[in-house]
Amino acid sequence: xxxxxxxxxxxxxxxxxxxxxxxxxxxxxxxxxxxxxxxxxxxxxxxxxxxxxxxxxxxxxxxxxxxxxxxxxxxxxxxxxxxxxxxxxxxxxxxxxxxxxxxxxxxxxxxxxxxxxxxxxxxxxxxxxxxxxxxxxxxxxxxxxxxxxxxxxxxxxxxxxxxxxxxxxxxxxxxxxxxxxxxxxxxxxxxxxxxxxxxxxxxxxxxxxxxxxxxxxxxxxxxxxxxxxxxxxxxxxxxxxxxxxxxxxxxxxxxxxxxxxxxxxxxxxxx
Amino acid sequence: xxxxxxxxxxxxxxxxxxxxxxxxxxxxxxxxxxxxxxxxxxxxxxxxxxxxxxxxxxxxxxxxxxxxxxxxxxxxxxxxxxxxxxxxxxxxxxxxxxxxxxxxxxxxxxxxxxxxxxxxxxxxxxxxxxxxxxxxxxxxxxxxxxxxxxxxxxxxxxxxxxxxxxxxxxxxxxxxxxxxxxxxxxxxxxxxxxxxxxxxxxxxxxxxxxxxxxxxxxxxxxxxxxxxxxxxxxxxxxxxxxxxxxxxxxxxxxxxxxxxxxxxxxxxxxxxxxxxxxxxxxxxxxxxxxxx
Numbered sequence: 001x002x003x004x005x006x007x008x009x010x011x012x013x014x015x016x017x018x019x020x021x022x023x024x025x026x027x028x029x030x031x032x033x034x035x036x037x038x039x040x041x042x043x044x045x046x047x048x049x050x051x052x053x054x055x056x057x058x059x060x061x062x063x064x065x066x067x068x069x070x071x072x073x074x075x076x077x078x079x080x081x082x083x084x085x086x087x088x089x090x091x092x093x094x095x096x097x098x099x100x101x102x103x104x105x106x107x108x109x110x111x112x113x114x115x116x117x118x119x120x121x122x123x124x125x126x127x128x129x130x131x132x133x134x135x136x137x138x139x140x141x142x143x144x145x146x147x148x149x150x151x152x153x154x155x156x157x158x159x160x161x162x163x164x165x166x167x168x169x170x171x172x173x174x175x176x177x178x179x180x181x182x183x184x185x186x187x188x189x190x191x192x193x194x195x196x197x198x199x200x201x202x203x204x205x206x207x208x209x210x211x212x213x214x215x216x217x218x219x220x221x222x223x224x225x226x227x228x229x230x231x232x233x234x235x236x237x238x239x240x241x242x243x244x245x246x247x248x249x250x251x252x253x254x255x256x257x258x259x260x261x262x263x264x265x266x267x268x269x270x271x
Numbered sequence: 272x273x274x275x276x277x278x279x280x281x282x283x284x285x286x287x288x289x290x291x292x293x294x295x296x297x298x299x300x301x302x303x304x305x306x307x308x309x310x311x312x313x314x315x316x317x318x319x320x321x322x323x324x325x326x327x328x329x330x331x332x333x334x335x336x337x338x339x340x341x342x343x344x345x346x347x348x349x350x351x352x353x354x355x356x357x358x359x360x361x362x363x364x365x366x367x368x369x370x371x372x373x374x375x376x377x378x379x380x381x382x383x384x385x386x387x388x389x390x391x392x393x394x395x396x397x398x399x400x401x402x403x404x405x406x407x408x409x410x411x412x413x414x415x416x417x418x419x420x421x422x423x424x425x426x427x428x429x430x431x432x433x434x435x436x437x438x439x440x441x442x443x444x445x446x447x448x449x450x451x452x453x454x455x456x457x458x459x460x461x462x463x464x465x466x467x468x469x470x471x472x473x474x475x476x477x478x479x480x481x482x483x484x485x486x487x488x489x490x491x492x493x494x495x496x497x498x499x500x501x502x503x504x505x506x507x508x509x510x511x512x513x514x515x516x517x518x519x520x521x522x523x524x525x526x527x528x529x530x531x532x533x534x535x536x537x538x539x540x541x542x543x544x545x546x547x548x549x550x551x552x553x554x555x556x557x558x559x560x561x562x563x
Contacts, residue, residue: 007468015364016371019378022436025393026381028404032396041407088289097282103290110297112549116497117518117541120525120534121300121307144292174281203386205500206518210526221388225503228392236396243392247385254384258377261384265441266448 032240040237053241057227060238062215063245066223073135073208073219074201078194080143085193088144089152090178094164110146116206123210137211138219142201151193155186192264199261202250220246301542307535319532326536336537338512339520342427346516347495349431350438355487357439359480362446363472376447379440387437391504394433395420398505420506423513430501430514438494442487449483450476489552496541517541 032040033054039047057063091097092104115122122141123132131137159182167181183190205221212218218226224246228239254261308326313319330336365376382390397404401416409416419429453476461471499519502508508515508523515523518541525534 011364012369015361015369015375018361018364019375022440023378023381025390025397025436026385028396029393041402041404084289084292087285091282091285095278095282095285097279097286100282103286106298107289107293109301109549110293112493112545113297113301113542114497115296117538117545118297118300118304119522120531120538121303122296123525124303124531125295125300140292141296144289144296146293149289199384203384203388205386205388205503206522209503210522221386221500224386224392225388228388228395228504239392240396243389247389250384251381254381255377258373258380262376262380262444265383266444 029240029244032237033244035237037235037237040240053237054245056238057242057245061223061227061242063220063223063242065215066218066220066246069135069217070202070219070221073138074198076135077139077142077201078197080139081145081148081197082190082194084144085148085152086178086183088149089156090182092149092153093156093182107146107149110144111150115141116204119207119210122207126211132211133213133217135217138208138217141207145197148193148197151189152186155189156182159185188267191260192267195257195261195264199250199254304535304538304542307532308539310532312530312532322532326532329533330536330540335512335515335520339515339517340540342513342515343496343517345427346431346434347492349428350434350495351488351491354435354439354442354491355484357435358442358487359446359477361439361443362450363476365443366447366450379443381440382437383441385437387498387500388504390433390437391501394501395505398429420514421510423510426506426510426514430505433501433505434498438491442491445483445487446480449480453479485555489548489555492548493545496544 031043034049034051035047036050036052088107092100092107126132126137126140129137131140163181163185164177167177172180203221204219205225208219209222209225212222215223224242227242309321309323310319311317311322311325361379365372365379369375398419400406400418400421403419405419406416417425419425457475458471461475466474496516496518499516499522502514502516502519506514508519517537521534521537521541524530524537
């Protein structure tokens, strides 16, 4: 009765079968990437391991540059998001200014109408600003993130007011209070939002595809899509290797900090 | 806070940088989309001019538009209920005592951190006719090969299966969080009453998870409109628009056919759908507060 009966075993096996099924596409990509092409669909345990596919992929497309572009994009975006969202969230949480409720409602619109919905108009705007085919152009529409403002506002609101008053007595100004009291106490929220943001923008595709058209700006996802397009005629094992290269940093981070990732996504979603 | 007038000034000063960007890339383009949908697409020789509802008439008469809208509906119906059901099952499994629980949870969640483009690359090979993995396995059982992505009857199904795989683990964590917050006394009380596990789930767990289900539902619908990355790799909307979705059609109209007025008109449809969704969410979230 206390959970070790037949149904318990049945469910355990089912849970494991589903887990294996869920991992299998990724495991398969690993198999194809680390073995010579002739073993791509032949699962022989004795197949020789090889890194040739990675070398070939690395040579056939400027992946080093794509890595750099994605890295610059994600870093620039996260830094800007932290600054802009912190300031806006501070305003919403602690200043009873005129029009606050309306302004907040207008901010929340972006939760629904995300920049990729408005690719047509945003492209026009970017070309007017001369930012087509720049990394700044990819990042700009996402910098003021409604999601970030919302999360940080919640965090700031739950900070006890007494702490702010204490800091004031110590002689902190408005920004001093923000930096010494609110920001340090919201660290878990920053971590959660940071992880969600980095993984979202590492993986983002549609807007970067629209706004970039050269090697020096293209992030990994767009580079990978061009590389893997069927008409490019690249062989399957090499595409697998390229795919793994593109996801490797994020996947590795996820495997190492699994708990933080899952909790961050939870934290960010529930609020 | 200092004196009351400065409050307004500081509040707006802090908000301004974010507000400029939000207005520039969310509110302004929304309004511009509406305006552009009433104008023709300008060319070098013929500038854009006011055409009233012509673009909308064109859209209503466009069989591809209706096809795409229908696809979106089937895509949503195909992915959402199944991924939610799977997410609940996964969460229930991972929430109880299970050998290797952390590993199982990791397996379910992993697709969430992969980019859709990478996922599509991997799945493309599964669906490749004859030499693809699915046909290879089918061949072991003597079944003939099938062009999963090339056949209008199976292409949407193939994409739905992949999307379920990608999303179920993401929805799982919300259920998991909710399950972990359920008081354990509930289960003990139910056991004392002699309720079976299924009864307990149906009468207690599932109703208590309702707010989460609604939250996940809204997000899932939203995703079904916003997620088109895989189409670029797998099908390009084909064959014969059988897997084309609204946002992809907008992309094609704007950046392949260079018909930005028509793309704006299509975007208006998407915006209206999202507005309906936003209102639904507002009403639902309002209800959700009463649970607390």
